[in-house]
Amino acid sequence: MSADIVFSDATRLAELIRTRQVSPVEVVQAHLDRIAAVDPKVNAIVTIAEGALSAAKEAEAAIMAGRELGPLHGVPFTAKDSIDTAGVMTQRGSPIFKGRVPDTDATSVARMKKAGGILLAKTNLPEFSYWIESDNLLSGRSNNPWDLDRTPGGSSGGESAAIAAGMSPLGLGTDLAISIRGPAAQTGIVSLKATHGRVPMTGIWPRAPRRFWHVGPMARSIRDLALAFSQLAGPDGLDAFATSAVPFDAGVGTVPDRKLKVGWMVGPGFGPIDTEVAATVKAAAEALKNEGHHVEEVHIPALERDFALDVFNKLHVMEMKPAFREATAGHEDQMYTMAKTMLSLPDTSMEDYIAAEQAAERLRDGYATYFRDYDVLLTPVLPVPAHKHGITELVVNGETVDLTYLQGATVPLNVTGLPGLSMRFGTSREGMPINVQLVGRWQAETTILHAAAVLEGVSTVRGRHPSI
Template identity: 85%
Template sequence: MTQPMTQPTTPSTTQDVVFSDATRLAELIRTRQLSPVEVVQAHLDRIAAVDPQINAIVTVAEGALAAAKDAEAAVMAGRELGPLHGVPFTVKDSIDTAGIMTQRGSPIFKGRTPEADATSVARLKQAGGILLAKTNLPEFSYWIESDNLLSGRSNNPWDLTRTPGGSSGGESAAIAAGMSPLGLGTDLAISVRGPAAQTGIVSLKGTHGRVPMTGIWPRAPRRFWHVGPMARSIRDLALAFSLLAGPDGEDGYASRFEAGAAPAPDRPLRVGWLVEPGFGPVDSEVAATVRAAAEALASLGHTVEAVRIPALERDFALDVFNKLHVMEMKPAFRAATAGHEDQMYTMAKTMLSLPDTTMAEYVAAEQAAERLRDGYAAYFRDHDILLTPVLPVPAHKHGIKELVVDGKTVDLTYLQGATVPLNVTGLPGLSMRFGTSREGLPINVQVVGRWQAEATILHAAALLEGVSPVRGLHPSL
């Protein structure tokens, strides 16, 4: 005889439910301390309560509660349960979801409803996850603030006058505000790591190709695009990545990794930390947070030193990226907007107005990208981990065009200075909170590893999480 669902002993309130991580929720569901229906309803109630202020949610998935009832029936029947059984998750609105609108942040795609799930979505569902909602983004996923003509601007739950970032800003805001425990974002230059830093959650951009991009648009330039998990704990990132990674027989880049990846080393880590030079100017509070993370690992018995990577000083990765991606991106944008020019927003217009990269510039940028890869390869001969900033500043105000960082005025694209090198080189990187600004805003650090060393960076991040001075903080709304 099966046991009935019990009244939850932990967590004890709706607030506890919506700020529990996915791993904990799955455990409570599996042990019948919480019903999947209770969990999904708590998150739907949270969306209703706080999303009017934040505007992170584009579409609530019809059928989420029905799926939760089916998940509860499976628990009651004693059936085999997946690792995310009954746990809701959200998905950036550039990632296809079967039967649920995927509108890509543009009126051009208003009402577009795919017939099939993206590979990443299908894999979370196969693990028992329940699709809860689609989240906001900039037009075509191409900017560092989540704003568009179709669904408007998303706000940061820590300060509504500030951005939650882009292009996965709706996703980061939803998780930070307790509307979702787990989500999927995409990353061309900054877009899962930067928004995580602006809202104080965690995210992972794996080695390029480790998670298939099948069912996601845009794909140009394909060699820079990634899809990755966003969450509120390192163990959730590790779980989600284990479910997402691996070839799907459709994405050619993903086919390179059939052999899998190496485990984390079972010895003290060799850690370097780097703030400047190579990334552009960095705020002193951000620099201090990176140093604090390095010192924390040293206090745990790991070998830690300040480092420089000469390749980053020779070739500024953001300039390299701009020369390469504009030439490949513009034809895709022209094709998508043809006949719909009146429905384009600021960023698409800006991108299409950029001057074409000459062939000589393109070849020079390709050679610079190779030098950057070589530079990181040389670094990782002697180190397991690199600690860097994610962003040069905490979350900024909406709508600005320039930043003043450490007394220097730079354009807003400099937000990508420390993240874009990993897209140009394909290296894996993780974003996690380790500090707080004077204004009470999250400050994240970036944990970088060698190619296919996701296990190592997850291990290092888990160590940092265990001694984090900001663990368990969330915005009050």
């Protein structure tokens, strides 16, 4: 039963617990045992929450007493180590914050607990959440459970690896440019970066530049994303960006009462895309078409005029550097590669900064124009499947580009604040997962979750797990 538990999704676990087929203690212990068995190879877990088993016993007592149960009652979850957890270390991937224990939970963690979830562990990340591989001086490098010589991504790489390897059924990650959707693609799980502001960033560091940061769920099924998002969404009165009162209820929402209009594209505007990745996007488009939806290849001129990665870089560096300088002052000898690199970057000129702001507005307008006519945009998540550790360049279809080009198809959604979902729909020749990205109009998370559920229902790769 233990193997069934660790590769069940959270919705199934909640059902088994609610119907007393398994106990919360059994579920939590199974995941702790799984961590002990495989994490020495993967290195996804930073800290085990000492109160997890006690919380599981309390959850079991609540069931036996017939109390009202939340939708995630007794289900363990993990959280990236940049997200505050009361009484459990949150060290942000840096020796500068070694041993730091917050007094209060981040809003996202508090809401998971209110739904009945049990915090199991904290997961690895790059220093300060700022890189596309999860490695740091404090807790080392995380490995991809599909191939330990490859990265599980960043900055939510520990979270993606933990879920893919059966150490956690559900987790919380954060996303500045790629960090929820990219790691999900590199490990073959699912994730949701909702519309900016739908889930408060309260209790998460760094918050600068907060207008690009998101927090969201990572899981093994689309229904788990919907369930978790239904608990996470909504203002908390503390994060001024989290003001949307648009409701979200898992399984109910604003799905059009007609077939969806879907456009798909692999460029231009994202940088070079590997042929296997492009073929997977096209296969997902064909699958939606076969299910009766209206599907066609499209292009978005705004993405061709303004390369979103360049726009993002000119904007976020200027806004991030003051927070980094403050955090590292007097601790320069404890900085790792990315903090040093980011602080060494030249400041953007005021002229270039203003030009980038105007480009960001054009990108938003370009997507708005697209979504007048379509419900969903289907794109790659990454230009290539998970790559080897430690590389600095990518060779894609014979073209050599900087590793930051991994973000080419994801960063437009951070610049514009649009929602995006990452899900597996293919496999590379080398056996690595390939995900696709579903994009919706602002506040239309239900629509992309619905489209993703359709794809999940016809997927030939659903339910595959690494054999680690």
